[in-house]
């Protein structure tokens with residue numbers, strides 16, 4: 408069984424993108440694809456970090472728990488809202504917190520907006536940051552436009568046909584990258 412961490416990035420009161428994180432958790436567990444945890448940045452309520460984890464003298468338990476869950480995950484899905492054409496500060500805060508944890512980690516990006524474009528302007532900046540920090544960004548998208556019309560508050564799709572197909576393709580790409588990474592890791596271990 409794969410282990411997938413889903414980062415729900417919006418900390419906004421009344422946020423909508425969390426619905427997509429809930430959806431992926433259900434999708435992965437109900438289809439028995441992976442054990443999936445939501446790393447909910449609204450629940451963690453992290454401060455704006457003054458330093459990266461490896462330089463913190465006494466990191467909080469929450470920080471250690473968060474970093475442990477990223478470390479343990481075979482792959483990560485980031486669910487990000489689009490704020491003024493970019494991703495939220497809450498997300499940058501936790502990306503910059505870690506370093507080794509991200510190395511070659513397969514990361515798939517789902518962007519969310521309440522408009523027609525599904526938050527796709529987030530992709531270039533977020534993908535660049537993730538590339539820069541050494542993750543393995545999965546070449547697949549799951550943009551969610553008009554989020555209110557597609558998902559209810561519990562993360563259920565109102566009409567599942569097209570979205571479910573898109574979710575399948577998106578998740579399959581992530582799993583392919585996880586498998587590829589595992590294959591390369593075992594090759595390196597056997598050297």
Ligand SMILES: Cc1cc2nc3c(=O)[nH]c(=O)nc-3n(C[C@H](O)[C@H](O)[C@H](O)COP(=O)(O)O)c2cc1C
Nearest residue numbers: 417419422423424488489490491492519520521522
């Ligand atoms: C500060 C801020 C900036 C936003 N900028 C954009 C934007 O550039 N493009 C867009 O489509 N939606 C934008 N939105 C609307 C979000 O797409 C909408 O809130 C959506 O539900 C995802 O964010 P949420 O999870 O915080 O609700 C913005 C929302 C906020 C709070």
